[in-house]
Amino acid sequence: xxxxxxxxxxxxxxxxxxxxxxxxxxxxxxxxxxxxxxxxxxxxxxxxxxxxxxxxxxxxxxxxxxxxxxxxxxxxxxxxxxxxxxxxxxxxxxxxxxxxxxxxxxxxxxxxxxxxxxxxxxxxxxxxxxxxxxxxxxxxxxxxxxxxxxxxxxxxxxxxxxxxxxxxxxxxxxxxxxxxxxxxxxxxxxxxxxxxxxxxxxxxxxxxxxxxxxxxxxxxxxxxxxxxxxxxxxxxxxxxxxxxxxxxxxxxxxxxxxxxxxxxxxxxxxxxxxxxxxxxxxxxxxxxxxxxxxxxxxxxxxxxxxxxxxxxxxxxxxxxxxxxxxxxxxxxxxxxxxxxxxxxxxxxx
Amino acid sequence: xxxxxxxxxxxxxxxxxxxxxxxxxxxxxxxxxxxxxxxxxxxxxxxxxxxxxxxxxxxxxxxxxxxxxxxxxxxxxxxxxxxxxxxxxxxxxxxxxxxxxxxxxxxxxxxxxxxxxxxxxxxxxxxxxxxxxxxxxxxxxxxxxxxxxxxxxxxxxxxxxxxxxxxxxxxxxxxxxxxxxxxxxxxxxxxxxxxxxxxxxxxxxxxxxxxxxxxxxxxxxxxxxxxxxxxxxxxxxxxxxxxxxxxxxxxxxxxxxxxxxxxxxxxxxxxxxxxxxxxxxxxxxxxxxxxxxxxxxxxxxxxxxxxxxxxxxxxxxxxxxxxxxxxxxxxxxxxxxxxxxxxxxxxxx
Numbered sequence: 001x002x003x004x005x006x007x008x009x010x011x012x013x014x015x016x017x018x019x020x021x022x023x024x025x026x027x028x029x030x031x032x033x034x035x036x037x038x039x040x041x042x043x044x045x046x047x048x049x050x051x052x053x054x055x056x057x058x059x060x061x062x063x064x065x066x067x068x069x070x071x072x073x074x075x076x077x078x079x080x081x082x083x084x085x086x087x088x089x090x091x092x093x094x095x096x097x098x099x100x101x102x103x104x105x106x107x108x109x110x111x112x113x114x115x116x117x118x119x120x121x122x123x124x125x126x127x128x129x130x131x132x133x134x135x136x137x138x139x140x141x142x143x144x145x146x147x148x149x150x151x152x153x154x155x156x157x158x159x160x161x162x163x164x165x166x167x168x169x170x171x172x173x174x175x176x177x178x179x180x181x182x183x184x185x186x187x188x189x190x191x192x193x194x195x196x197x198x199x200x201x202x203x204x205x206x207x208x209x210x211x212x213x214x215x216x217x218x219x220x221x222x223x224x225x226x227x228x229x230x231x232x233x234x235x236x237x238x239x240x241x242x243x244x245x246x247x248x249x250x251x252x253x254x255x256x257x258x259x260x261x262x263x264x265x266x267x268x269x270x271x272x273x274x275x276x277x278x279x280x281x282x283x284x285x286x287x288x289x290x291x292x293x294x295x296x297x298x299x300x301x302x303x304x305x306x307x308x309x310x311x312x313x314x315x316x317x318x319x320x321x322x323x324x325x326x327x328x329x330x331x332x333x334x335x336x337x338x339x340x341x342x343x344x345x346x347x348x349x
Numbered sequence: 350x351x352x353x354x355x356x357x358x359x360x361x362x363x364x365x366x367x368x369x370x371x372x373x374x375x376x377x378x379x380x381x382x383x384x385x386x387x388x389x390x391x392x393x394x395x396x397x398x399x400x401x402x403x404x405x406x407x408x409x410x411x412x413x414x415x416x417x418x419x420x421x422x423x424x425x426x427x428x429x430x431x432x433x434x435x436x437x438x439x440x441x442x443x444x445x446x447x448x449x450x451x452x453x454x455x456x457x458x459x460x461x462x463x464x465x466x467x468x469x470x471x472x473x474x475x476x477x478x479x480x481x482x483x484x485x486x487x488x489x490x491x492x493x494x495x496x497x498x499x500x501x502x503x504x505x506x507x508x509x510x511x512x513x514x515x516x517x518x519x520x521x522x523x524x525x526x527x528x529x530x531x532x533x534x535x536x537x538x539x540x541x542x543x544x545x546x547x548x549x550x551x552x553x554x555x556x557x558x559x560x561x562x563x564x565x566x567x568x569x570x571x572x573x574x575x576x577x578x579x580x581x582x583x584x585x586x587x588x589x590x591x592x593x594x595x596x597x598x599x600x601x602x603x604x605x606x607x608x609x610x611x612x613x614x615x616x617x618x619x620x621x622x623x624x625x626x627x628x629x630x631x632x633x634x635x636x637x638x639x640x641x642x643x644x645x646x647x648x649x650x651x652x653x654x655x656x657x658x659x660x661x662x663x664x665x666x667x668x669x670x671x672x673x674x675x676x677x678x679x680x681x682x683x684x685x686x687x688x689x690x691x692x693x694x695x696x697x698x
Contacts, residue, residue: 128569148567177566190555191568195575197611202547204632205600205607206539207639216644217526218497219540220477225574226544230636235673237629241615242622251554252612256605258554262546263601266590273591280586283553287579290556295565324584327429 002034005065005072007084009040009049012101012127013075014139017054019172022141039065041080048136063091071164074100078239082111089115097121097161099168103188103236105152105181107243112154123165124152124181127174128192132231145173152181189247193240197252199229200237277324351383354414354421356433358389358398361450361476362424363488366403368521371490388414390429397485412440420513423449427588431460438464446470446510448517452537452585454501454530456592461503472514473501473530476523477541481580494522501530538596542589546601548578549586626673 004020006013017036024034038055039062040046049055059065066072066088074081081100085108092098098121102108105124112122128148131138149169153162169176179187206215206223241248265276353369355362366385373383387404388411389395398404408414415421415437423430430449434457441447447470451457454473461471477497480487498518502511518525528536555564555572590597614625 128567130571147569150567187560187563187567190558190560191564191572194555195551195572197608197615198547198551199575200629200632201607201611202544202604203636203639204611204628205603206543207632207635209539211536211539213645214536215540216639218477218499218536219639219644220496222479222578223540223544224640225577226548227636228574229571230632231640232633234626234630234633237633238622238626238673241625241629242620245615245618249612249616252608252615254554255551256608256612258550259546259601259605259608262550262553263598263605266546266594266601267598269594271591273587276590277583277587279553280549280590281583283549283556283579284581284583284586286556287552287576290552290565290568291573291580295568296562324587 002030002071003069004034004036005039005059005069006036006049006055007039007062007065007072007074007088008076008080009038009046009055009136010075011131011134011136011138011143012129013038013040013073014049014052014054014136015129015141015143016073016075016101016127016168016172017049018052018139018141019144020168021053023171037065037069041076045136049139052136052139054136054139062088066092066096068093069096071168072096072098074098074102077235078102078104078108078243081108085111085115092116092119094119095121097123097164099123099125099165101125101127102243103192103240104243105150105184109152109154109181118156120156120158121161122154123157123161124154125165125169126150126152126184126188127169127172128188129174130232132228134233142173144169147174148177149174150184151176151178152184153178154181185244186247189244189251193244193248194251194255196229196232196237196240197248198255199227200232203227203230281324351379351420352418353383353385354388354408354418355385355398355404356388356411356414356421356423356437357425357429358387358395358404358485359424360479360483360485360487360492362387362389362422363398363401363403363485364478364490364492365422365424365450365476365517365521366398367401367488367490368493369517370402372520386414386418390425394485398488401485401488403485403488411437415441415445417442418445420517421445421447423447423451426584427451427453427457427592430457434460434464441465441468443468444470446472446513448472448474448514450474450476451592452541452589453592454499454533458501458503458530467505469505469507470510471503472506472510473503474514474518475499475501475533475537476518476521477537478523479581481577483582491522493518496523497526498523499533500525500527501533502527503530534593535596538593538600542593542597543600543604545578545581545586545589546597547604548576549581552576552579630673 006017009017017038020034020036024030035057036055037057037059038046038049039059040049046058050058062084072088072092074084076084081102098119100108103126105126109124116122126149127144128150129143149172151162151166151169166176166178206212209215262279265273265279268276355366358366366387369383369385373379384406385404386406386408387395387398388408389398395407399407411433421437421441423433425433430451447468449457452475454475458473465471475498476493477499478492498521500511500515500518515525515527555561558564611628614622614628617625
């Protein structure tokens with residue numbers, strides 16, 4: 001009999017529960033061999049988790065949920081984890097494997113080091129999944145499929161604990177990336193938390209405009225996509241900013257510098273703005289590579305021109321830029337070959 | 350017989366052509382009554398436009414395309430329109446109705462005022478549609494369905510010209526919004542061009558990181574959505590920035606101010622960060638309204654509490670903020686009620 005305790009039965013906790021059920025059901029020898037106990041501070045969330053089949057048993061306290069559990073999954077909001085870790089540290093079995101699903105890892109590891117320094121069953125984790133809807137109603141077996149799942153062991157994590165958490169991620173359909181908690185936090189600041197803050201600030205400044213009634217009518221798919229992360233759960237966003245502040249501030253500053261550079265190029269007032277065109281064209285080119293799956297280490301091979309499509313060589317040789325600038329230049333010569341006086345005369349005819 | 354000339358047979362020009370064909374075909378009396386002539390500076394684009402049925406006849410010059418045309422549609426990149434307007438001004442019939450599809454309107458109106466000041470058939474327009482793919486291959490009858498289509502007459506536009514362009518937009522399935530060209534440019538700077546620049550700068554700064562191989566692997570849907578507009582066609586982006594620079598610079602500056610404020614709140618180092626939570630929560634609340642269709646003038650009725658759901662009243666009364674802060678405060682009291690010494694002792698047991 002495998003006993004799993006899920007503390008925090010929202011979107012992530014319930015989606016893991018549903019996956020565990022599926023995994024055990026698919027193996028006829030183990031199909032009756034799993035019990036998932038759930039705990040959540042909100043009773044209605046807990047009932048809903050049971051009704052959708054994500055947990056088997058409702059418990060009335062974290063201690064009751066974790067008693068003799070083989071695997072404990074902390075899936076609450078991040079800031080709720082500190083008191084929860086302190087609470088379960090009183091009764092946790094030394095044999096339990098314990099993981100969490102927090103979007104930041106450094107602080108959670110520090111809390112674990114504070115309250116459970118000698119427990120060899122702890123391995124942090126971060127399933128990089130999410131959607132705008134939250135709660136058990138939004139949970140699904142497919143939530144993690146095709147995504148990344150970061151696994152962050154600590155120095156004293158047992159081999160068995162690391163393998164269990166990595167397996168959990170794989171069985172949920174995710175690709176495992178193992179990394180140090182602080183390394184994780186610096187990376188997600190750039191590709192997850194910065195976009196969240198960028199979307200929040202973008203929506204916020206446009207929403208604050210006197211013209212919002214007109215702007216909201218005109219806003220199309222581009223505005224909606226770029227601002228979509230402003231819909232992120234407010235508590236999750238707050239908890240992320242408060243446990244990864246230094247990295248997020250660093251990336252917002254880099255972003256402001258990037259925006260300032262772009263603004264200065266736009267503001268140059270130059271009719272033939274080579275620097276601006278280069279920046280826009282290079283970004284589009286790099287984005288297309290990213291969009292077409294050129295990611296990770298293999299992407300470093302790009303300087304090998306044998307792999308390049310003709311369009312890329314053209315770009316690298318300045319072809320795009322040259323073509324555009326030639327066109328702009330020609331237009332400008334055409335215009336200046338005809339004086340304002342001539343044009344005015346022509347119009348009078 | 351209705352003669353339409355489409356100058357520039359890319360995504361937008363061809364999608365309008367396909368819509369005109371559909372409109373005429375659906376009316377049995379008019380089904381053979383439409384000829385669409387196309388011109389494009391790229392011969393292969395023009396052939397493709399004919400092969401997908403977006404135009405009937407390929408022409409070899411703008412002058413040939415527009416001769417005795419009832420309706421002329423300029424659907425080239427913005428900066429290509431100035432020389433094109435100058436060129437057609439030599440031969441355009443005073444009876445032709447002429448419109449354009451540019452993403453900015455002020456400059457195009459100024460070029461029209463320069464080269465065709467007395468033509469009463471000109472009405473500017475901007476179908477607010479687009480997708481990442483470009484060219485005739487990406488054209489479709491559905492491109493404009495459900496979107497907005499801005500119509501910008503000038504002072505001397507004839508009633509017939511205004512009605513024709515408005516009808517074209519409606520028949521393509523779009524909702525017409527009629528506005529002044531400079532008003533249009535100030536609005537789209539906020540909800541279209543700023544998001545485009547925000548996405549470009551965001552992708553650009555993250556892409557420039559030494560850690561890009563890892564970041565690109567970790568990047569999930571949130572990063573992809575927020576940066577999607579970095580894939581916008583480079584020439585279109587450049588032309589937009591060069592014909593709406595002042596408005597875009599204004600909005601980038603407002604955005605930088607918004608980001609700076611958010612950064613300062615994150616950076617305050619306060620464990621109970623009421624200002625930060627309020628900003629995040631208020632933005633999420635407002636975003637949810639927007640996402641659920643609360644747009645336009647009717648949205649101003651929000652201060653009428655009779656329409657409010659309980660959650661909104663709760664928010665306005667500070668409920669969310671109070672609940673979260675109470676929780677944070679409780680956690681912090683729990684922690685301080687137990688001295689560090691006590692905790693250390695407990696751990697030694």
